[in-house]
Amino acid sequence: MSFLRFVAKSGCSPLITRQLSLQSMACLTRSSSPKLLATNACIHTTNTNNGSLDGRQPLLPRQLLQQLSTRLLSSSASGAAAQGSHNHSKLWSLERYVSLGLLGVIPAALAVPNPALDYLLALSLVIHVHWGLEAIVVDYIRPSIFGSVVAKLMVAYVYMLSIAALAGLFYFNYTDVGLGVAIRMAAKI
């Protein structure tokens, strides 16, 4: 069912989503093990037993996948089916680029401590940690368990923590020894 949720959220037309749901309903009602789309049991559904509403045979998995891929590739940010339109793909890529960047910045800032690398390290670390904390909060503090108010409040709290931490680290970089030197000193106590 999560596949249907993904499909609905990606901006698939209601027609395709309904066809997919009929397909999966046919699979489930046949009480065989439902593997996502391409099961032999689904392809051989008879028309009268689990047929679609307009009398047509449910689409074969191959055709469904073709329709899905063209829809997903052609539409850019039409996530209008679920919440407001929000194309997450650029943020996702940015998260990976920051992680890659951190792989270089951490050894550099520790090996050659200087103010520029200190600020860069602080900024990229806080961004990376912020995304991680936000993912944890969104995954575990769900509206279905805690209610929508608490869930939104916790996400806002993560934002506040990140802002405070970034401010604190920048202040430390400005007034004190700086992040690179500090980590080296702390490792020696």
Next chain:
Amino acid sequence: MLTQAVLRRVLASTPRMAAIRMSSTSSATTPSEDYFAKNSRLNRPLSPYTHYKPQITTVLSISHRMTGLALSVLLYGGGISALASSQTNFAQVLQSIQTTVPHSLLFTVKVLAGTSLVYHILNGIRHLSWDYGFGFSLKELYTTGYIVVALSLLSALVIAIYAN
């Protein structure tokens, strides 16, 4: 005479067809209901998720998250306390920590924090390899997983030697 149209309408009017129509159209066009609320309303069975055997895939994944969380607490704790305190001499802060906290505890914290960092970085590289599209076969997952664990344990040893 059972024409195609009549047959269609008869089949569409059965309760199960009505339920399918309701569930599919409601989730496709107007998602007024939360995913979990809908599934509990339809009284769908859950998988026996409490009986799962610990496997390297899941254990490493949750350890990645837990080490990330622990390191975040360290980083954010340090940052926010730097903002809150009036102390601007880090050497003095370290001095006061060294006098109040016993060496054994300091050693433990350093080894744990260092190992967590190394593990998180190594497993992070493993994650990034997935994001670039390779390493998904079961054999590769297990091999890279065991390599990450072995290197992390090795680093724990190295850190313990150097932190003493």
